[in-house]
Amino acid sequence: MSFASLGLIDPLLRNVQDLNYQTPTPVQAKAIPAVLSGKDVMAAAQTGTGKTAGFALPLLQRLVQHGPAVSSNRARVLVLVPTRELAEQVLQSFIDYGKGLDLRFLAAYGGVSINPQMMKLRKGVDVLVATPGRLLDLNRQNAVQFDQVQTLVLDEADRMLDLGFARELNAVFAALPVQRQTLLFSATFTDDIRAMAAGILRDPLNISVSPPNATASKIRQWVVTVDKKNKPDLFMHLVAENNWRHALVFVKTRNGVDYLAAMLDEAGYAVDTIHGDKPQPARLRALERFKTGEVQMLVATDVAARGLDIDDLPLVINVDLPIVAQDYVHRIGRTGRAGASGVAVSLVCADEAPQLAAIEALIRQTLRREEEPGFEAEHRVPQTSATGEIIRKPKKPKKSRVPHAAPRDMQVLSKKPRPQSGENQPKLAAQCAVAVGKGTSLVGGSPFSVQKPRSKPAGKPTAGSRKPAGKPAGGRGKRQS
Template sequence: MDFSDLALSSKILAAVAEKGYIKPSPIQEQAIPAVLAGKDVMAAAQTGTGKTAGFTLPILELLSRGNKAKANHIRALILTPTRELAAQVGESVATYGKELPLTSAIVFGGVKINPQMMKLRQGVDILIATPGRLMDLYQQNAVKFSQVEILVLDEADRMLDMGFIRDIKKIISALPVQRQNLLFSATFSPDIRELAKGLVKNPIEISVNPENSTAKTVKQTVIPCDKKQKAKLLCHLIKENDWQQVLVFTRTKHGANRLTRDLEAKSINAAAIHGNKSQGARTKALANFKSGAVKVLVATDIAARGLDIDQLPQVVNFDLPNVPEDYVHRIGRTGRAGADGFAVSLVSADEHKLLEDIEYVIQEPIERKITEGFAPVNELPPSRPIKPFKAKKPKKVKHTHNEHKDGQRSSNSATGHKPKSKNTRHQVSGQDKASNKKTGKPVARKVHPDKAKQQGKKDPYSASR
């Protein structure tokens, strides 16, 4: 099947051909006809399989047939978890729809809100947004939802991981009941299926890869080493193998900054990208990495699903992720669109449990190779037999929101304990607690004389007067 067989307009097909694409990927081949038919869709495919074009192409086709958006209104809403992913989707919409009379906008936190409000005043056909900033705009009446025809949740599992469930539910409740719903995710976890119950209606379910599987085009290797030798080993690998473009993942922001300084000290051009960086700095670092001005981009997991780099050859896990599923998304940055990719993980002995969890999730052992001159003093335990993977049941937790530096919202799970009753009649004061602790006996509460008389009780202080 070619793209020309998918009932897309000549202008969209010309834009696709200009990008060099002739045949749709499996997820595109199944999703595009379903979206064009007006069906609700639940689609799962691993990173790098073309999910973004799977929904942007048919949305452009559908909206090009209708009326323009009114002032402050939008016709299609695409929700994404991170700034980088929002920018990537926005770029896809602009590229494929450049010959169409449609408008689009991208809104996310971490930048000034006024320019975004100005953009929305004219009305926007397609809005790509992160949940936190969208809620801010909605509460200020800068965006209205009554014209929304299509809702897309992109990387839905990541949005749940980041605690956006409450914002997502608020947004959904404000949308028109009659609309098309598209849910795209790397996995169909139990949590995603729970969310889908109140979102999609009689959906067409598409899954082109087993859950948490890694692309066959990515060769995976574990290099055992001591933690203190990791930075030195990475520099050695970059120079020895003449790596020209390397995406390196660290567990923390401070670790990313420290590693960047270590690489620069060894005359290796590097830049860091994480949540503490301004949007301008993140955009510049990514642009320099794509152009080749920066050889090594050091990132935290905020970038694991938001980076779209053509033909990225090399991904390095400097630290293993705490969440094993994130390993799949990290290495999914390479080996895209059928190209070969390489994923190397530098693993110290204290990370062996994290490695076991990753091998359990992907259901395969990862080859181990020791680099000459970097054999670890503390050996990495050998791989254990891998048990069959069992999906986790959906968690039922409450979330509370806090603003964080990314301009979006994060959440903390509630403890599950029932809140204290507002009725404090049986509670004792701090002084009473101290007496109880000291004597082990209950202490009678003192009652004000006037209140005691009103209640027809004996004045407790009368004997001393």
Template sequence: MSFDSLGLSADILRAVTEQGYREPTPIQRQAIPVVLAGRDLMATAQTGTGKTAGFTLPLLQRLSANPPAKGRRPVRALILTPTRELAAQVGENVREYSQYLNIRSLVVFGGVSINPQMMKLRGGVDVLVATPGRLLDLEHQNAVDLSKVEVLVLDEADRMLDMGFIHDIRRVLAKLPPKRQNLLFSATFSDEIRTLAEKLLHNPEQVEVAHRNTASEQVSQQVHFVDKKRKRELLSFLIGRDNWQQVLVFTRTKHGANHLAEQLNKDGITAAAIHGNKSQGARTRALSDFKAGQIRVLVATDIAARGLDIEELPHVVNYELPNVPEDYVHRIGRTGRAAATGAALSLVCVDEHKLLRDIERLLKREIPRLAIPGYEPDPSIKAEPIQNGRQQRGGAGNRGGNGQGGERRRSSEAKPAAPRRPRQGENNSQPRRPRRSKPANNG
């Protein structure tokens, strides 16, 4: 099957061809006809399967085939994403595929000035890609009108729920017209996702391209047991021995990402960290340098697993296993994308044996073991509780996101009772001024 047979216009097909795509992926073959028919859709697919084009191509086709009346352009399609990086990536895809169409698009997210976004919205936008917090800030300031939205897309819906955006999503839904097309995309279909789908979708078509919660079959996976204190030494050894030129490394915490990047640079391996405490500019530069080959190692926290799009990424390393097993799938899904193959290595210390068992239970198989002489774990070391890991989903610490590239919880939602515990790096000795109820405007 080719893209020509899916009912897309010549202008869209021209843009798709120029991006180097010849044949639609399974998710695109199944999703595009459903969206073109105007049906609601509930779709699941692993990262790297082409799901973004699965909703952007038919969405653009529908908008361009039915242009609005003359005058100011209302927002006709709204795409919600959980993170800034993912919003930017989706926005780039929309621009690429609509370059020969009379379609205006805009990406809005927190962490940058809101004023330029307000100015661009004033000029009229057909397709708006947004993170929930910044969208609500814009709506609160009457900078965006959502009453004419024809198509709503929730991308990475499972991650949005993980990050505590359910309240923001409900607020957005209340601003939309009741008659619209709804498209929900998720890497996993948890019970929470199904509950959301029942309230959001009307008689939806369901498309499932990958087995539930399974890792990409194009990624070779290995585990190396090693003492916690020797992980960095082993990682540097492997990068040097095998001459890895592009490696995405995951840690559990922002502090851990910074520390590892510093240590790798001291080892003579160019590295940079990317997480929510970095400015948007710093994160964009780090990703750009990584893609260009100017740095060999990009150290990231979990949230980056949903926003990074790196073609033909050969290596992913779990320097620390995630607390939530599904995040392992998202992490290693950054490699082995589309038709490419990749390798994922997990460095596992004695503290993480239970996390590994949880991951293997999710995958329904044992991950092959790798042993490198000289790096065998010390059997006398006992397991210790994992500190500063990500909160289990649903816990209070997860409400409103963890700050790693997502959006902060809006202050209007904050519970006034319990005082906030200081974030990592904050000075505990200084008294805090009372929080004002003014909504945050940087998402």
């Protein structure tokens, strides 16, 4: 099958050829004819299967062939996405596919000034790619009206619900024309997604190019069990031991991102970061540096899990498991794209057993476990199953409080204490004195540490301190004469 056989016009075929697209992917082969015919579509497709081209190419053709020119402060195609990064990526796809078609495109999202977006909307745009919150802001200020919208696209619909955009999405749906085409694309299909689809789609064509919630078959996945406090040292050990030179690293918190970036920087790796507190221009620069190879390691929170279009990414490392199981699918979807092979490694501690069980239930497989010598977990990670069950071993019977003494001639010297997990490994964290990012200090303690400061009882003075206020200093509370 060729793109020409799908009914695309010559300008689009030339652009596809310039991008070195050889044959349509399964989702493109099914979606393009349906979108061209004006049908609603509900598609389940893994990240990296070419779904953006599956809706962008036919929509560009419909914009050229059908409907009046766009008016001021209007849009003809509205694409809703969950994050800024994905908005930029989808916008670039429309620009690349629509080269030479004399159409106007715009991405609108928060975190940057709204004024330039309002100025560009004055002439109207053919395709508006937007996050739900910023779209409603523009609508409230009359910068964009919806009466000319012909097609609504929901890209990464599950992620939008995960991020709490349900109310904003309902507000957008209510403001759109009833007579429109609606396309819904999602990597996973939850009950909430199906309920939303039932309310906005009319007799849709259902497309599924992979089992729901599946991960790419060519991604090799496994977990390494470890205590939480030893995750940074194990991470650096694995990077050095396996000679990993290009990887996307996911961490739960901004402090964790900056901490690991500091360790990598100190070890001589070219590293950059992406997290929610970083300005959008800086995030885009970090992504571009990573894609061009200028940066070897990109350390990110889940804000970067969607919208990262990176060719030939060999490795994803989950230093922390995501809270939401679906995010695991989208994290590792950055590798093994479009049939390529990839590796996804997750460092898992005992506290993350519920997340691990939820992930295995979602992807319907039990992930292989490994232990790294010298980093064996003292707090064992309970066994889990593909049904989401946590299998806890029965507790050992308690020993007698007063053990019977052995005969004197049978007593032996006690064994040397066993070294703590990770004791023989280089203390990489302690060697790093300079942190990447804003004011991160490795000396002040690791964000991966589980130790908590012990609080002192209220009202009791510490040794050597002054007496509490209100008590006389020279006696037992008797009045001084």
